[in-house]
Amino acid sequence: MITINADSLKQLPSRKRATLLNNVCGLRSANLIGTRGVSTTNLAIFNSVIHLGSDPALIGVVFRPLTVERHTYDNIKEFKAFTINAVNQSIISKAHQTSAKFPENRSEFEAVGLTAQYREESHLPFVAESPIQLLCHFSKEHLLENGCVLVTATIESIYIQESALDDDMFVNHQLANSVAIGGLDAYYSVALEGRYAYATVDETPKLL
Ligand SMILES: Cc1cc2nc3c(=O)[nH]c(=O)nc-3n(C[C@H](O)[C@H](O)[C@H](O)COP(=O)(O)O)c2cc1C
Numbered sequence: 234m235i236t237i238n239a240d241s242l243k244q245l246p247s248r249k250r251a252t253l254l255n256n257v258c259g260l261r262s263a264n265l266i267g268t269r270g271v272s273t274t275n276l277a278i279f280n281s282v283i284h285l286g287s288d289p290a291l292i293g294v295v296f297r298p299l300t301v302e303r304h305t306y307d308n309i310k311e312f313k314a315f316t317i318n319a320v321n322q323s324i325i326s327k328a329h330q331t332s333a334k335f336p337e338n339r340s341e342f343e344a345v346g347l348t349a350q351y352r353e354e355s356h357l358p359f360v361a362e363s364p365i366q367l368l369c370h371f372s373k374e375h376l377l378e379n380g381c382v383l384v385t386a387t388i389e390s391i392y393i394q395e396s397a398l399d400d401d402m403f404v405n406h407q408l409a410n411s412v413a414i415g416g417l418d419a420y421y422s423v424a425l426e427g428r429y430a431y432a433t434v435d436e437t438p439k440l441l
Pocket residue numbers: 275276277278279280281282295296297302303304305306329331332333334335414416417418
């Protein structure tokens with residue numbers, strides 16, 4: 234095993250330190266956040282969408298410090314709603330390209346070649362190519378000690394490719410061809426190894 238303690242972490246060049254720390258806690262979800270801006274639609278990739286609770290259905294998104302323009306954050310604060318769209322294998326490179334610093338008046342949908350889809354109850358853009366789409370409403374924001382901002386939001390609607398949803402409401406990310414992200418540049422495909430029964434102290438782990 235290689236040991237990297239707090240001192241040797243500090244000695245690492247900043248890019249290497251960021252790469253290590255961005256990857257060491259494991260893989261993260263890959264999602265595109267769609268918003269409406271004042272002049273056009275906006276789309277950006279995020280690896281920090283997390284489930285926070287089921288009743289109410291609450292998610293969180295972590296934004297980097299607001300020291301530069303953050304169009305997604307600004308649009309969410311302005312319009313109080315956004316869409317979350319899972320990245321699957323067929324749109325990885327386009328999804329990654331949305332992380333480029335496009336000017337506020339240029340839509341990433343057109344710039345990267347993804348299709349904006351509108352649903353009856355909302356003026357917000359979903360990604361038509363995405364197999365799992367959520368409509369979310371802004372709830373609160375929480376300033377973290379490093380300047381990042383955790384935005385919490387409720388899930389108002391879920392749209393999901395039929396073949397990826399089991400009868401028990403299990404979302405099968407292998408069938409959706411979802412990808413996971415390592416750090417900020419590594420995309421992994423996912424394979425379901427198995428689902429296990431609720432763990433109890435005296436029983437051996439049981440595959441469903
Ligand atoms: C794989 C990947 C994951 C990212 N995840 C986040 C994230 O969770 N939070 C964040 O603030 N920026 C994240 N970014 C950076 C944004 O995608 C990037 O800043 C983008 O330009 C934001 O666009 P916007 O100004 O239109 O919101 C990520 C970038 C990449 C490549």
